[in-house]
Amino acid sequence: MKSEQKNSVYEIVTQRIIDFIEQNNELPWRKPWATVESAQQNYKSRKPYQGVNAILTGMSGFSSPLWLTFKQARELGGCVKKGEKSTPVIFWSTIERKVKDDEIEDDETTKKFGFYRLYSVFNSSQIEGIEFPEINKPTQNFNPITKAEEVIRNMPNCPHISRDGNGAYYSPVFDTVTIPDTFFTPEELYSALFHELVHSTGHPSRLNRFKQEGDDHKFGSQTYSREELTAEMGSAFVLNSLNIANESTDNNSAAYIKSWLRALRNDPQMVVTAASKAGRAANYIMNKEADNVVGN
Known part of the structure; x- marks a missing residue:
C-alpha cells in the first residue's frame, strides 16, 4: 500500500508540473536565495x-x-x-x-x-584591473525542517554537504554538494538541496546514472538537459512526499523545468521520461531499500 501511495504522489506531481507548464507561457525562474543586491x-x-x-x-x-x-x-x-x-x-x-x-x-x-x-x-x-562596485551578501535565519533533516541524515552514502556557499551545485569530481545559507524560506532551501542530492545519485557509488546515460554531458546537450529535469523532478517528489512543498517551490520547479525543456524541443512529455529516473533517485534519497540497488 505504501508503494502505491508513493507512486501516486510521483504521478500527481508529474502531471501537475506538465499542466502548469502547458498553461503558463511565461515562467520566470526565481533564485530562491539572497546573495547580492541586484540581478545577475x-x-x-x-x-x-x-x-x-x-x-x-x-x-x-x-x-x-x-x-x-x-x-x-x-x-x-x-x-x-x-x-x-x-x-x-x-x-x-x-x-x-x-x-x-x-x-x-x-x-x-x-x-x-x-x-x-x-x-x-x-x-x-x-x-x-577593473574597479567593480562592492556587493554585500545578506543573511537569512530560520529553523530547519526536522523530517527533511532526517531524510538527509538517513540517505545511503550521502555526499558531503556544505551549507555556506554562494551558489547551489553538485561536484561529481569531489562528490560534494554545496548550497548557500541565505535562502528566503526553509522549503526553498530543501528544494535546492534535494535537487543537488538527486544529481549526486548519478555517481558510480550510488545509482550510476551518469555512466548508464553515456559520456555526452556537454552543456546544452540532451543528456545534460535531461539530467537537470531529473534533478528538479526528484526534488519535487521528495518535497511532496514529505508534505513540505508549497506554491513557491512548485512554481519555481515548473519554471526551472520549462527552461530546460527548450533544449529538448519544448516537449512536456520529456518530463514523464525524466520522472522515471527521478523516482528512483527520490527513492534512494529517502532510503527506500527495494529501489536502492544500483543498475536496476
Whole structure:
C-alpha cells in the first residue's frame, strides 16, 4: 500500500508540473536565495540574464552578480586571473532560410530556424584591473525542517554537504554538494538541496546514472538537459512526499523545468521520461531499500 501511495504522489506531481507548464507561457525562474543586491547581469551592457542564463550564473557559487566575457574584460582595461574557469551562458536566436516546398515543384518558402550559441563569461571576482562596485551578501535565519533533516541524515552514502556557499551545485569530481545559507524560506532551501542530492545519485557509488546515460554531458546537450529535469523532478517528489512543498517551490520547479525543456524541443512529455529516473533517485534519497540497488 505504501508503494502505491508513493507512486501516486510521483504521478500527481508529474502531471501537475506538465499542466502548469502547458498553461503558463511565461515562467520566470526565481533564485530562491539572497546573495547580492541586484540581478545577475552583464557588467558592460547592464542587461540582466534571463531564463537558463540566470540559473547558470546564479548557481555558480559567486557572490557578485556582475559578469564579463574575456574580450569585454580586456576592453574595459582588465584581465581574467590566471587559472580561472568560465561559466557558460546561452545566446538564443533565430535565422531565416529558404527551403523547397515539397508540395510545389521548384518553389521555395522562407522558414525560421532556432539556434543557440555558447558564450563563456567570468565573474567580477575572477577579473583584476577593473574597479567593480562592492556587493554585500545578506543573511537569512530560520529553523530547519526536522523530517527533511532526517531524510538527509538517513540517505545511503550521502555526499558531503556544505551549507555556506554562494551558489547551489553538485561536484561529481569531489562528490560534494554545496548550497548557500541565505535562502528566503526553509522549503526553498530543501528544494535546492534535494535537487543537488538527486544529481549526486548519478555517481558510480550510488545509482550510476551518469555512466548508464553515456559520456555526452556537454552543456546544452540532451543528456545534460535531461539530467537537470531529473534533478528538479526528484526534488519535487521528495518535497511532496514529505508534505513540505508549497506554491513557491512548485512554481519555481515548473519554471526551472520549462527552461530546460527548450533544449529538448519544448516537449512536456520529456518530463514523464525524466520522472522515471527521478523516482528512483527520490527513492534512494529517502532510503527506500527495494529501489536502492544500483543498475536496476
